[in-house]
Amino acid sequence: TADPVGIMDIHFNPAGLTKLDDxxxxxxxMNIVLKSEADFSLPEDYDSSQAGLLDIADDPILDQNGNAKSEATAAAYIPGYGIMPMTLPLLTLPNGGISIKPPGSKFTFANAVYAPMAAGFAKEDDDAGRFQAKQVALQRFTYFSPSFGYQVNDQLSLGAGFLFSHQAVAVVQDIRAPNVLISVLEELQDAFACFDDNGNSTGNDPLAPIISLCGGNVGPYDDVGELTIKTEETLSPSFNLGLLWEPVDWFAFGMGYQSEAKSRLKGTYELNYSDxxxxxxxxxxxxxxxxxGGAIFSLPTGLKKEAGNVTTELIYPQHFQTGIKLRFLDDFQFNADAGWTDFDKWDELKFRFDRQVSFLGAAKTLAPDLVTNDTLRQPLGYKSVWSFGFGFQYDLNSRxxxxxxxxPRKSSIPDEARSIQAPLGFARMYSLGMGYQWDLDTVVDLSLSFMQSQETILADPQDAEASGEYENSSNALNRNCLTCTVTNPYPGLDVETRLTIGAAGFSFRTKF
Structure with a gap:
């Protein structure tokens, strides 16, 4: 922030644009190699004989040893199309811009195209983690960013940018309902011998026509269907501000501010139910x-497919960053930054559908705080945190x-909100870089970076009370309670997550 170089100062500190001549x-x-992994397992002390109606060992994602593995690679959101999984785990993010400083002017004008937010994952159709985002994308793409830097004097520069962006939120997710109530229904079907050992209907339905329970083979670990949501906002404005103070050659101080942006995203949904x-x-x-009962509780009607329009609201959180630059012994430089992002605004993500959705009608009975007939609320509970960065530079020669x-990146995701959908806990990022002055007008920069986050999310104890609080499990992944069906597709399982990100960057800047 105190050592801005290049047209991407538009994002980091637009006051630095004043350093760009002509x-x-x-x-x-930016070429990103991304891999997200999750390991599921039965707790070591799990006892099926004490399981009751919901036996976690019956989860079909588990192998004979009680383990399962999920792997995800990068994905990107294509406007008008949706989520596109990368066939290789390599995601290339191109960006670029131009700057103009009229001769003798204190103003530098610039414009760039870039992605300030780009997060996307994709898994195979039979992946064990498909019940929590088989595909997901959260993406912000700035396509127009008129900005300027103004040199007040030799020591002080100010800057501002006005950004026009495209915001997208999309998800594809398989649905299941691992719940004790569904287990009771499965027990009744077994008692009535509705289906044989191969899952084929036997024609038995002893309580029909009073009540029919043998129309389809359902259970707590059976697929309900696949939900696809695609939402976007084509014009989401925001602004950036910057300040750069350089009182002496060996010291500089910088500040950058990126404003909040509220987006009302609109799109479509499609829910395809299993047979x-x-x-x-x-x-x-x-x-x-x-x-x-169906009329009273708004239960599903038996449709194979539902589709319609959906809306949601997303706040792109404001961000503040400040930093210093120190030069010493002529050839050495030290940079330090501190940044704060207002992730408190990410308390929940709420989808509002344009009509009643059958599955939501059934789910609201189990989770009335999260679901209505036409809304679905995804609790997030993120927290605003400070993060820090440190850089060291050595001038090998004049070029x-x-x-x-x-x-050291502190996670904004609290322990009770951890998931495999956003597997980012505390992480350390290490990077290497090189700048090369090709000629008087051209600069080439190269960078390599690596970051990995690992978390262990243990299940509730087998004898846990449904209303108890257990610090090792997550309300967004593996809590085992009666009303946790909507947000906890893996109740009772221990989960370990690993997010690995490697990046190789290339930048080319020249006068024209």
Whole structure:
């Protein structure tokens, strides 16, 4: 922040644009290798004989040793299309911009195209982690950013940028309902011998037409269907501010501020139900009790597919950053930054559908605080945190600069909100870089960075009270309680997550 170099100062500290003379163009490529992994396992002391109605060992994602593995690679959101998984775990983020400083002017004007937020994952259709975001994308793309830097005097510069961005939130997720109440229904189907050992219908339905429970084979670990949501906002404005103070050659102080942006995203949803789920409710609603109960509790009607429009609101959080630059012994430089992001605004993500959705009608019985007939609330509970970064530079000669960087990144995700959808806990990022003055007008920068986050999210004790609080598990992943169906697709399982990110950056800047 106190040592801005290049047209991407628009994002980090627009006051630094004053250091760009004449007309310049910059092109950057950031090649990201991303891998997200999760290991599921039965707790070591788990006892199936004490399981009761919901036996965690029956979870079909587990192998014979009680383990399962999930792997995700990078994905990107394509406007008008949706989420595009990368066939290789390599995601290339290109950006670029131009700057103009008229001769003798104190103003430098610039514009750039870049992505200040880009997060996307994709898993295979049969991946063990598909019940928590088989595909997900959270992306902000700035396509127009008129900005300026103003040199007040030799020591002080100010800057500002006005950003016009595209914001997108999209998810594809398989749904299941691992819950004691669904287990009771499965027990009744077994008692009535509704299906044989191969899952084929036997034709038995002894309580029909009073109540029909044998229309489809359903259970706590059976697929309900696949939900696809695509939302976007094409014009989401925000602004950046910057200050740069350089009182002496060996010291500089900088500040940058990125404003909050509120987006009302609109899009479509599609929910394709499994055959067994649709068949069960179709025959259930044709019975006497089903017709009455379905009307009272807004239960699914047995449709194979539902689709319509959906809206949600997302706040791009404001961010403040400040830093210093220290030069010493002529060839050495030390940078330190401190940044704060207002992630408190990410308390929840609420989707509002344009009509009643059958599955939500059933889910609200189990989770009335999260679901209504036409809304779905995803609690996030993120926290605003400070993060720090440190950089070291050595001028090898008049043309080559060597760089090292280190960032201990504190997670904004509290322990009770950890998930495999956003597996980012505390992480350390290490980086290497090199700057090369190609000629008087051209600069080339190279960078390599690596970061890994690992977390262990233990399940509740097997004899835990449903209303108890257990610090090792997560309300967004593996809590085992009656009303946790919507947000906890893996109750009772221990989960270990690993997020690995490697990046290789290239920047080319020249006068024209």
């Amino acid at each position: 007309r310049q163009i910059q092109i950057q490529l 067994d789920f649709a068949d069960f409710f179709r025959t259930f609603n044709n019975s006497i009790v089903g017709a009455i 080559v600069q060597l760089r090292l960087g280190y960032e």
